[in-house]
Amino acid sequence: MSFKKKLLGNVLIAGSYTYISQAVSFLSSIIISRLVSPNSYGTIGLITVFTGFIAVFSDGGLSYALIRSDYGRTYQRVLTNLAWLLGVLLFVITVILAYPIALFYKNQELLIPTIVLASTFILRSLSLAQGALLSKQLKFGFIGKVTLICTVASAIITMILGYFKGGYWALIIPQIFTAIITAVLYEREVKLGFKIFPLNYIKVGYKFTRKLIGNIIGFNIISYWARNSDNMIVGKWYGVNDLGIYNRAYMLLTLPLNLITGLFSNILFPSLKVLKTQGGSVETEYYFVLRIITFLSFPLTVLFIMFPKQLIMLLWGKAWILVADLLPYFGLLIFTQTLLSTVGQLLVVEGKEREFMISGWIGGIILVAAIFVGASISLVGVAQFYSLAFIVLILIYNLFYIYIRTLKFDKLKAMSFWLPKVAFSVALWFSLYFNVFSAKLILLSLILIYLIYDGRKEVTGLTQLIRTKVLKRKKEAMS
Incomplete structure (x- = not known):
């Protein structure tokens, strides 16, 4: 099969799930925007300016390294350890920065939601290598299904919390749930496991991706x-x-x-x-x-x-x-x-x-x-x-x-x-x-x-x- 046919075939498979997910997101946003105020979105926006920057380091090319490499299962599993270490490190950094972020904006209300959002770094690290392996195997249909499940779950949770006047928590809590759902479903598909490797393995894995x-x-x-x-x-x-x-x-x-x-x-x-x-x-x-x-x-x-x-x-x-x-x-x-x-x-x-x-x-x-x-x-x-x-x-x-x-x-x-x-x-x-x-x-x-x-x-x-x-x-x- 030619490159064009393979590419477009995969785009059509993944795209069908992606567009359904975006349709769900759009339709739910019509309701959510009437339940969650611009002020709540702005509050989360203040936090994510910094947490989003920290998230830059959560992948750092590990996904690219896994997809581009021709190394076997052991290398792929070692990369999961690197991902977890990064996740924990970024969690700690975000918790430490929570107070300075609140001080920068002169808004102490930002302190607790920043700490809660920090937990997503650990949760997302559990699916990083698994997601890269799925892409390497061209399993875009499965990735699309997981995306759709997470989108629906996020919309439902946000609408429920918004209805009960959850404010900015209606935008934070769904992120935690979808990170957990993604980690569980990805691991069930690729079965990389959660083995902790000795430090020398991790050093070698980092050397090849540095x-x-x-x-x-x-x-x-x-x-x-x-x-x-x-x-x-x-x-x-x-x-x-x-x-x-x-x-x-x-x-x-x-x-x-x-x-x-x-x-x-x-x-x-x-x-x-x-x-x-x-x-x-x-x-x-x-x-x-x-x-x-x-x-x-x-x-x-x-x-x-x-x-x-x-x-x-x-x-x-x-x-x-x-x-x-x-x-x-x-x-x-x-x-x-x-x-x-x-x-x-x-x-x-x-x-x-x-x-x-x-x-x-x-x-x-x-x-x-x-x-x-x-x-x-x-x-x-x-x-x-x-x-x-x-x-x-x-x-x-x-x-x-x-x-x-x-x-x-x-x-x-x-x-x-x-x-x-x-x-x-x-x-x-x-x-x-x-x-x-x-x-x-x-x-x-x-x-x-x-x-x-x-x-x-x-x-x-x-x-x-x-x-x-x-x-x-x-x-x-x-x-």
Whole structure:
């Protein structure tokens, strides 16, 4: 079976569960947003700025190391020990930092929820190696089932606690339950066991993963603050309620990243590893994936840019209407950020972890600077300058440093793929900034025409594959 068929087959299997999970999440958010206030979301947002940063170290490349390695069962089980040690260490660090975090925000109410959230580091470490092994074995259907179970469980628990006025606890307790569910179900499937190895085994396991872990952590640290310094700044400068509004807008940006890029990335890395081993053309197949992602993400871009108020009213009601002011700029980011988010998997497959880290550092510095500039103007200014910096500076930088210089992609093909998207995005940004409705409509129409022409082969291939799958299932059902 070709790379395209294998990849898309796995995407369709995992995607069916992912989209059902997101549908459940969306539908439940309509109820939850009426039970849990922006203030409660903002409170959790203050905490997760720091706990999220600590979580950067909870994987640190262990998953990549397990998937990329050709070592056997013993190595995989040793990595579980490394994961547990990291989990316990991060738990202790978070507990120690609970009081300084509360002191930083001058809010002692943050102390207990921070300590409770710290327990998730230990619980999630129990499923880290198991989840990586499932991806290595391409068991995306099982991963999707677990995701769906956790999503349903989380929604039910949140709604119950929200109904009984649980406040921010309605957002914390589900995280603990879903971490436990994931650990139990993953272990039942892969049966890695919970054996504690001698220290010398763990040292050897770390030795074989040290370089990869160092570079991935180096990238994740900067990347994290690039993506979350806005939360810290908004929470510090504008307060809990505005942070709740900003978090909801940003959540709608991360939704397509999880729905589309996250889905493709989880499948892309092990698939590209197999393709490279077999001597296939990584560059050709990678562009195929990017064009498919573009077609999937573009409708969301249109929705966020053209109908932000209608979308927010439908989902969450008047209490969240200020989210609509930020949404078009985050919608603009969907068009390109979903594409660039896949490059990390490609660099790790090619053994270019150091370049991956450097690109993260440069991009992080640019975004943090843009967030500070935007925050000095207004809450909307954060979204405006965040999106502009990403489009104008980060995309161009990655085009030349990553795709052309590091990966040695064909220069003409790389520029013809990325530069039109940059040009359209910049034009759209100005149409949003000056609020010119006709310009937005014309530009989105031109982008659609361009995408259809540029990706005509991919669309035809995807349509044929889906048709073949449907006909095959019909025949199986009739026989």
